[in-house]
Amino acid sequence: MKKYTDSGSKDTRSGFGAGLEELGKTNENVVALCADLTGSLKMNAFADQNPDRFYQVGIAEANMMGIAAGLTIGGKIPFTGTFANFSTGRVYDQIRQSIAYSGKNVKICASHAGLTLGEDGATHQILEDIGLMKMLPHMVVINPCDYNQTKAATIAIAEYDGPVYLRFGRPKVANFTPADAKFEIGKADVLTEGTDVTIVATGHLVWEALQAAEALEAAGVSAEVINMATIKPLDEKAILASASKTGCVVTAEEHNRFGGLGESVAQTLVTNNPVPQEFVAVNDSFGESGTPAQLMEKYGLNADAIVAAAQKVIARK
Amino acid sequence: MSQENLQAVVSQVRRDIVRMVHAVNSGHPGGSLGCVEYLVSLYFKHMNHNAADFKMDGVGEDVFFLSNGHISPVMYSVLARAGYFDVSELATFRKLNTRLQGHPTTHEGLEGIRIASGSLGQGLSVALGAATAKKLNGDDSIVFTLHGDGELQEGQIWEAAMYASAKKVDNLIAAVDVNEKQIDGSTDDVLAMGSLRAKFEAFGWDVIDVEQGNDLDAIDTAISEAKGKLGNGKPVCLLLRTEMGNGVDFMMGTHKWHGVAPNDEQLASALAQNEETLGDY
Numbered sequence A: 001m002k003k004y005t006d007s008g009s010k011d012t013r014s015g016f017g018a019g020l021e022e023l024g025k026t027n028e029n030v031v032a033l034c035a036d037l038t039g040s041l042k043m044n045a046f047a048d049q050n051p052d053r054f055y056q057v058g059i060a061e062a063n064m065m066g067i068a069a070g071l072t073i074g075g076k077i078p079f080t081g082t083f084a085n086f087s088t089g090r091v092y093d094q095i096r097q098s099i100a101y102s103g104k105n106v107k108i109c110a111s112h113a114g115l116t117l118g119e120d121g122a123t124h125q126i127l128e129d130i131g132l133m134k135m136l137p138h139m140v141v142i143n144p145c146d147y148n149q150t151k152a153a154t155i156a157i158a159e160y161d162g163p164v165y166l167r168f169g170r171p172k173v174a175n176f177t178p179a180d181a182k183f184e185i186g187k188a189d190v191l192t193e194g195t196d197v198t199i200v201a202t203g204h205l206v207w208e209a210l211q212a213a214e215a216l217e218a219a220g221v222s223a224e225v226i227n228m229a230t231i232k233p234l235d236e237k238a239i240l241a242s243a244s245k246t247g248c249v250v251t252a253e254e255h256n257r258f259g260g261l262g263e264s265v266a267q268t269l270v271t272n273n274p275v276p277q278e279f280v281a282v283n284d285s286f287g288e289s290g291t292p293a294q295l296m297e298k299y300g301l302n303a304d305a306i307v308a309a310a311q312k313v314i315a316r317k
Numbered sequence B: 001m002s003q004e005n006l007q008a009v010v011s012q013v014r015r016d017i018v019r020m021v022h023a024v025n026s027g028h029p030g031g032s033l034g035c036v037e038y039l040v041s042l043y044f045k046h047m048n049h050n051a052a053d054f055k056m057d058g059v060g061e062d063v064f065f066l067s068n069g070h071i072s073p074v075m076y077s078v079l080a081r082a083g084y085f086d087v088s089e090l091a092t093f094r095k096l097n098t099r100l101q102g103h104p105t106t107h108e109g110l111e112g113i114r115i116a117s118g119s120l121g122q123g124l125s126v127a128l129g130a131a132t133a134k135k136l137n138g139d140d141s142i143v144f145t146l147h148g149d150g151e152l153q154e155g156q157i158w159e160a161a162m163y164a165s166a167k168k169v170d171n172l173i174a175a176v177d178v179n180e181k182q183i184d185g186s187t188d189d190v191l192a193m194g195s196l197r198a199k200f201e202a203f204g205w206d207v208i209d210v211e212q213g214n215d216l217d218a219i220d221t222a223i224s225e226a227k228g229k230l231g232n233g234k235p236v237c238l239l240l241r242t243e244m245g246n247g248v249d250f251m252m253g254t255h256k257w258h259g260v261a262p263n264d265e266q267l268a269s270a271l272a273q274n275e276e277t278l279g280d281y
Helices: A012-026 A044-049 A061-073 A089-101 A129-134 A147-157 A205-218 A236-246 A261-272 A292-298 A303-315 B003-024 B029-034 B036-046 B069-082 B087-092 B123-136 B155-166 B187-191 B196-202 B216-229 B264-272
Strands: A030-034 A054-056 A077-083 A107-111 A140-142 A164-167 A189-192 A197-201 A223-227 A230-232 A249-256 A277-282 B063-066 B143-148 B172-178 B206-210 B236-241
Touching: A012 A030, A012 A044, A012 A077, A012 A107, A012 A147, A030 A044, A030 A061, A044 A054, A061 A077, A061 A089, A061 B123, A061 B155, A089 A129, A089 B123, A129 A140, A129 A164, A129 A230, A129 A249, A129 A261, A140 A147, A147 A164, A189 A205, A197 A205, A197 A236, A197 A303, A205 A223, A205 A249, A205 A303, A223 A236, A230 A261, A236 A249, A236 A261, A249 A261, A249 A303, A261 A277, A277 A303, B003 B029, B003 B036, B003 B069, B003 B087, B003 B216, B003 B264, B029 B036, B029 B069, B036 B069, B036 B143, B036 B216, B063 B069, B063 B123, B069 B087, B123 B143, B123 B155, B123 B172, B172 B216, B196 B206, B196 B236, B206 B216, B216 B236
Parallel strands: A030 A054, A030 A077, A077 A107, A107 A164, A140 A164, A197 A223, A197 A249, A249 A277, B063 B143, B143 B172, B172 B236, B206 B236
Antiparallel strands: A140 A230, A189 A223
């Protein structure tokens, strides 16, 4: 099995900040907006280097989404930045009408997604955002797995004409994808090839899936790990090719099991090749305060949970 | 265009509005009729715009955003009469497969529409973005908006109002249709808003009261005055005191025609009160 090494843990939000900083230098149409969380979103470099193209809107996310929609009308490519909760649920109707239905080229960039926000607790730990965004017609939904991929995805979405939801997180996590890899929207990456079970993971759970695959290998189980950074449009070909080989699937995500990646994968499987699937996801619950690691363990979102789900789904074949 | 010719357009637009809503027995005639003079004055006199060659980015042109999207009949009629699309298309209003959806949308590629509206309170924010893009592009043309007074009950309006003055968005003229009516009754009964002038001034705006919001001369003067105030670090608000249902006697003075279509008899009466000047669609 191909092994991956952590080149030095980094937060995915810093990958976003680095990508945005690069866009500031390479694409004069890129502008950025932030609702009083510039430091948390790592947008300082862009703001400092491009003061005329950075808009501090204050704690007014609805207004931020509308301004972003309006900026596209003059040919700009706006990147909005705030926490995932305030990027989605708080402003759903603004995104729906002024951005998605109006077909505006806005990049909604959302940090601190999921449980790994940690101690701030459930008010800030949105676990429903992937579902909210993927339900909007033609909205692209991306949840990259590490610093390098988040940086690459940030750069890639500027080249795509249409609304995008880019989801990333707060904590430092393993950085293991190549620094020079180009991000392709809608294309899954098969990280390890295997024959017994397919693990389709997104975001922070991809590294956990790789750890799970190593543990499974030690137990004599061959796992194929797929990094599904783009949740919509979903790379159905990659899922079906792997499922036809392994005959069962585990999905893993830092999100409610309702509305997330697992649900999209299930729809693909059930309409094409119905094989057993298990879900590693939050089970219809809010989060709570705690350290990221404590929360991921309590809510069953780590490598151990993926190993258990893999063993269960293999038994169902 | 002369005020006399503008008045002729106004009369035709009123006919279009009542005929459109009558044809599908749905739509919003009251607010539409109250804003005819303002939109006609904008599109036929005050805005620098290119109806024959619509471009979404509106670079080099004045652009307008209808925030209270339910008054789509007046928007569609004025756009068609201004040459954005053929007036015959007004007959498709609210019908299956139409580009003239119940509330305006960019989704169907209708020339003249740059944002979807209908869910209230969002247009001012969009206008701020468009106005900001104009500044970035070195484009000194103007962004206009229209809002209902009831719409000002939406919180996002005040987020946008605060931003506009704080960030000196001074290439923006936002008009409020102050007809003092909303679906459930008078604005004072539903949720009294106090002095709109005082509120906008407190939010850092220049405010111009237009007591005769259905009078073309009064509107003309007000828009000219508003244009003169631009470029001075403050956004400008026009408070247009209008009559809901203006130009159709039985629709005036009541909120009851907010979203109700006239029957055959009422349509005949409405048309008799407004001369066919440019040819019915």
